[in-house]
Amino acid sequence: MxxxxxxxxxxxxxxxxxxxxxxxxxxxxxxxxxxxxxxxxxxxxxxxxxxxxxxxxxxxxxxxxxxxxxxxxxxxxxxxxxxxRGRAIPLISTVTVLLLAYLLMRITNTQHRGFPSISDSYGSVAMVSRKLLVDYVFLFEVTGLLLLVAVIGAVYVARKPRTGVGEGEGHV
Amino acid sequence: MAEIAWALGKILFMLVFVFTVLVVMIWGERKGSAFIQDRIGPNRASIGGVIRLGGLVHPVADVLKLLFKEDLVPGAVNRFFYTMAPFVVMVIALVTFAVLPFGDAIYLGDKVIPLRIADLDVGILYLLAITSLSVYGIVLAGWASNNKYTFLGGIRSTAQMISYEINMGLAVLALLLVYGSTRVDAMVVEQGQLLFGFLPRWGVFLQPLGFVLFLTSVFAETNRTPFDLAEGESELVSGYNIEYSSMKFALFFMAEYASMIVAAGFISSLYFGGWQVPWLDTITLREHAGTFLGVSLWVGAVFNLLFAALLWKRYRRERGLLGDRRELEPLVLGIVFFILALVCLGAVVIASPWNLGEQGAAHFATVVQVLSFILKTLFFSWLFIWVRWTLPRFRYDQLMKLGWQLMLPLGLLNFFVTAAVVLLAR
Structure with missing residues (x-):
């Protein structure tokens, strides 16, 4: 099933x-x-x-x-x-196929078959939040800070220029 | 095997519930708008020229008409997506019901049957996930129809969805903090207690601001006036569904109401105690089941008799005014109410010791709780109609301003204050 x-x-x-x-x-x-x-x-x-x-x-x-x-x-x-699609497509697809082949080769060759099994509740909200907000809270907060910086950067880039060229048009 | 049978039974209950309320809502929309605008509203469709039920026959006639209409597909549309769109809308409106509890768990011997369809650990997050998809039906319809009006409707809908989903999420997150659980059934159980000893511990009393934000976002997510910019008759003809006819249009139409009913179910479950009867928890209900049943049967008998008498009076008064079979309606309905009164009285006599036994009392409690859920859901379904015929549509810039400049800061404030209070009160 x-x-x-x-x-x-x-x-x-x-x-x-x-x-x-x-x-x-x-x-x-x-x-x-x-x-x-x-x-x-x-x-x-x-x-x-x-x-x-x-x-x-x-x-x-x-x-x-x-x-x-x-x-x-x-x-x-x-x-x-x-x-x-551009002209780089053949190059990109060749590299991707090679990478995929390498990955598949490593996976099939690996000695370590199977991963240690985890309990059914491992993916529950409580378990995931404990991992994120207790065990890895520093990394979690730093990621949040990074995203905040990205948001501020995006707002700065998208703002309307106060003076100079393109006045009245604004960037959408 | 029994598990699957119970699951199917619950799904069937939900479907019957949604489609019944849907018919009542279409009737309520027409009659409600008529009432608010001081009109009479639809009253012509009838069964056998006698039964009109104040316009309740109209939705049935509507469905029959739409079912037998020719299914027309315009030439320039993207057929695959065009056909898919109504299904997407309908499916998404219905699947949200899976996490909604409609009664306390039933105990059959040593078996526990929770009255909700899916046992999901993520609970309320599932609601957020599914509502985030609900825009695609409209966008698909708008884009696949290959028409500028439908397309604009689709674009407006996406913009609206992006703006209001965040507010809804923030309101729900504050609720998670208060109840300490993502499960909707756990939230409803929590609301059975009392606050300060007299107020039901409902979400609306714990999160008044959150409730207002949630309610507004839900109106926006269901594309309902004052947020029905995707339809905007005065600007976009009829928005995303112009190119649709017959049953495909009916699916859009019904999905709009279905999603409203689901939204009403969630409003009542998250903020108004769901299936909880205020001041009466499951244990009290079971202990006094006999008394409650007796009292409600007496009340039912009295009211049915009263209705029967009023209808009889009306029949006597209006006889000869219309000159056709429509006059018989009060008589027929009066007889029905009279029979109901007799049934109630008979039940009172037969069940006079009012001793239901443990199992019977438990079933009685369940029935009362399911009724409580249905009543609350009906009330909030009516609220959608009420608001639609009271408030005008927002302009696009007002919509954006309300979402981003007023509701988002308020939502964040509500979230932080709730977090601080929960942290300090622990």
Whole structure:
């Protein structure tokens, strides 16, 4: 039963990911990417990682993709937003395939088969929060600070210039 | 096997509940708006020319009409996404119900059956995750329809969702701090206690500001007036659903109401004690089940008799005014109420010692709690209608200003104050 669902969601995740990168239209791509994220969330849920599954939906499928869609739809006509694939594609894909092959080789060659098993409640909200807010609280707070700096930087970059060129236009 | 049967039973209960309330809400929307605008409202559709039920037959006629209408797909649409959009909207509106408890756990012998569909550790976060997806149905519809109005509706909806999701999340986070649990059923159980010995320990009393923020965000998330910019009839014709007709349009229409009912269920569960009956916890309800049952049967008998008498009077008074079979309606309904009164009286006589036994008392308590949940949900469903016909739609800049400049700081303030109080009170 579990294997069935694993192959179902895993297969769907792979298929939707492939569809995502083969569409030429940015908005269509984005929709397929959302489907892919949802399948990945289902895989997380099957691993008893409920918290990560919900966060996958909430943050990736929910928040980030809404932003993606908003921006792609807002900039220019929806049917004209084409993805620029460029000339670097052969190079990038070669490197990616090589990396993937190397990774697969390492995984199949590894001596250490299987990971130590963890309890079913390991992925629960309480356990994840204990890890984040007690065991690794310093790293957690530093990450928060980093994100804050990024937000302030983004606001600074996006602000309207007070004087000089481009006055009245503003950067959107 | 029994597990699966119970799960299916609970899912069925929820579906029947949502679709029944949905019909009542469509009726309530029409009659409510008529009441608020001093009109009569729909009253023409009838069964056999007799039963009109004050317009309650109209939604049935509507559904029949929409079911048999031709399913038209415009030529320039993206067929796949166009067809998918109504389903996405409906599914997302319905699945949110999974974590909502509608009664205290039932004990059958040594088996415990919690009255909620999914046992999710993440609880309320699931609500946030699913509502964050709810915008996609509208965006899909708006984009796939290949129409400028629908497209603008979709864009407005995304902007609105981005702005109000954060506020909703902040209100919910403050609740998590207060109750110390992510589970909705645990939150509802917590609300069964008393505050200062007389006030029910409801979320609305612990988090008044949080409640206002949550309520406003929920209105925005369900795309309901004053936040229905995605539809905006005066600007966008009808927004994201212009290109839809027949059952596909009906799905959008029903999903809007379904998501409102779910939202009302969450408002009552998070801030108004859910299935808890104020001042009566499960134990008291079970102990005095016989007395409560007897009293409610007596009250039921009296009120049914009263209704029957009033309807009889109305029948006598209005006979001959209309000159057709519509006059018979008060008579038919009066007879129904009279029979109900007799049933209540008969039940009083038969069950006169009012000793239900332990199992019976427990079931009685469950029924009362489920009724309490349904009543609260109905009230908040009515609130959605009430607000819609009272407040005008926001302008886009007002919407953004309210979300980012007023509600976000208030939400943060509420969150920090709650955190400080919880920390100090511990």
């Amino acid at each position: 579990e294997a069935l669902f694993f192959y179902l969601f895993g297969g769907l995740a792979v298929i939707t990911a492939l569809v995502t990168i083969t569409r030429r239209d940015a908005v269509t791509s984005a929709f397929w990417l959302i489907a892919c994220f949802l399948n990945v969330a289902a895989l997380f849920a099957m691993l008893s990682a409920q918290f990560i599954a919900v966060m996958q939906i909430l943050i990736y499928a929910g928040a980030i993709m809404v932003f993606f869609l908003f921006v792609t739809m807002f900039l220019g006509e929806p049917r004209r937003v084409r993805l620029n």
